[in-house]
Amino acid sequence: MDKEIKEIFEKGLFKGKIKFNEPMSAYTSLKIGGPVDIMVFPEDPVSLRNALSTANKQDIPVFVFGAGTNLLVSDNGMDGIAISLKAFSMIEVIQNIENMEGWVTLFVEAGVPLKRLINFTRENGYAGIESLAGIPGTVGGAVYMNASSFGTEIKDVLLSIAVIDMKGKIAIMKKEEINFSYRASNLPQGLIILSTNIVLKKDTPENVAKRIKEFLAKKAATQPLKERSAGCVFKNPDGDYAGRLIDLAGCKGMAIGDVEVSSQHANYFINKGRATSDDFMKLMDIVNARVKEYSGVTLEPEIKIIGKDG
Ligand SMILES: Cc1cc2nc3c(=O)[nH]c(=O)nc-3n(C[C@H](O)[C@H](O)[C@H](O)COP(=O)(O)OP(=O)(O)OC[C@H]3O[C@@H](n4cnc5c(N)ncnc54)[C@H](O)[C@@H]3O)c2cc1C
Incomplete structure (x- = not known):
């Protein structure tokens, strides 16, 4: 596998960095995760397509990640190729949209950090996603997860996305063709989001800035954002x-190894030092069992758990 990947690199069919045996812990907000066989950072769609078709021909598993802020990666690492779309980082105002007075359409690539998009909307006075301020991650990850906060979901401002499949075929999907639900896009497996078109309302930079500030303050007051x-x-x-059910079950502050249920917000588990994926999953099981015992509810994970079993 390394040989084929190295070959496309050497033949000039791939522009961008390639790393081998790269620890995923360096790419996740939890700082947990063993090595992935290969990590690639394509710089353009052609390089991405060449990496995908090489992987596809050889049946190598592919995983695309954004900023790794919703991931629990196994300490045993991951097979295959992890793809970062960091270089897909353009935000552009699309001009000449008919019948759209007072509105603006933006073309935003998947690798754009959500924070950069929020800053762009603040500087230009574009309203609609102020309440998503403070959510870390990329625009691709936000759309895939249908990220939401204070009643707004990213899908609310979405018009369409461009996707590429494992064979390298690119397609446009309108919002209506995507089966969004709470914290999920339910995109068919094997589709990678390349870019999005979103629609926002024109406002003044001052109004947008004021609302962003308010939402950021609310978020900081209730969630352990610095951990x-x-x-x-x-x-x-x-x-x-x-979070309410976990608190009710008396789990705040509960810990296994270096993983602890936050005492600020019980639905956040914190890596206090050298937490392992194993400890994290054990704590998830214990908390879930306690919640079931106290409230009769079985909780469903929101985080994506990936990688090799022990
Ligand atoms: C402190 C903190 C606060 C948070 N607050 C919120 C909140 O208020 N609301 C909320 O909804 N979430 C919240 N999150 C969770 C997380 O930030 C979001 O889910 C975010 O949108 C994930 O983006 P990411 O780029 O980090 O994705 P990753 O974690 O890298 O990936 C998440 C999933 O998206 C997929 N993915 C990523 N990019 C693409 C792509 N281009 N194409 C296809 N699939 C892709 C991955 O394969 C994976 O399955 C919070 C997380 C942290 C650490």
Whole structure:
């Protein structure tokens, strides 16, 4: 596998960095995760397509990641190729949209950090995603996860996405063709988001800045944003909050090894030092069992658990 990948690199069919045996812990907000066989950072769609078709021909598993802020990667690492779209980082205002007075359409590539997009909307006075301020990660990850906060989901402002499949075929999907649900896009397996078109309302930079500031303050007051976490571990069950149920079950502050249930927000598990994926999953099981015992609810993970079993 290394040989084929090295070959496309040497033949000039791949522009970008390639790393071997790269620890995923360096690419996740939890700072947990063993090595992936190969990590690639394609610089353009052609290089991405060449990497995908090489992997596809040889049946090598492919995993695309953004900023790794919703991932729990096994300490045993991952087989195959992890792809970063960091270089897909363009934000552009699309001009000449008919019947759209007062609105603006943006073309945003998947690797753009959500924070950069939020800053762009603040500087230009584009309204609609202020409440997503403070969510870490990339635009690709946000769309894949249908990231949401204070009642707004990223899908609310989405018009369409461009995707590439494992054979390198590119397609446009309109929002209506995507089966979005709470914290999920339910995209068919094997599709990678390349870019998005989103629509925002024109406002003044001052108004947008004010709302962003308010949402950021609310988020900082309720969530442990400065600690190592992957955000909410479990999805909120219908009509309730996972954090409330975990708190009710007396799990705040509970720890296994270096993984601890945050005492600020019980649905955040914190890596206090050298946490392992094993400890993290054990704590998830114990917390889930306690919640089931106290409330009768079985919580569903929101974080994506990936990599090789021990
Ligand atoms: C402190 C903190 C606070 C958070 N607060 C919130 C919150 O308020 N609301 C919320 O919804 N989430 C929150 N999160 C979770 C997380 O930030 C979001 O889910 C974010 O959108 C994930 O983006 P990412 O780029 O880090 O994706 P990753 O974690 O890298 O990946 C997540 C999933 O998306 C897939 N993916 C990533 N990029 C692509 C792509 N280009 N094409 C196809 N699939 C892709 C990956 O394969 C993976 O399955 C928080 C996390 C942290 C650490």
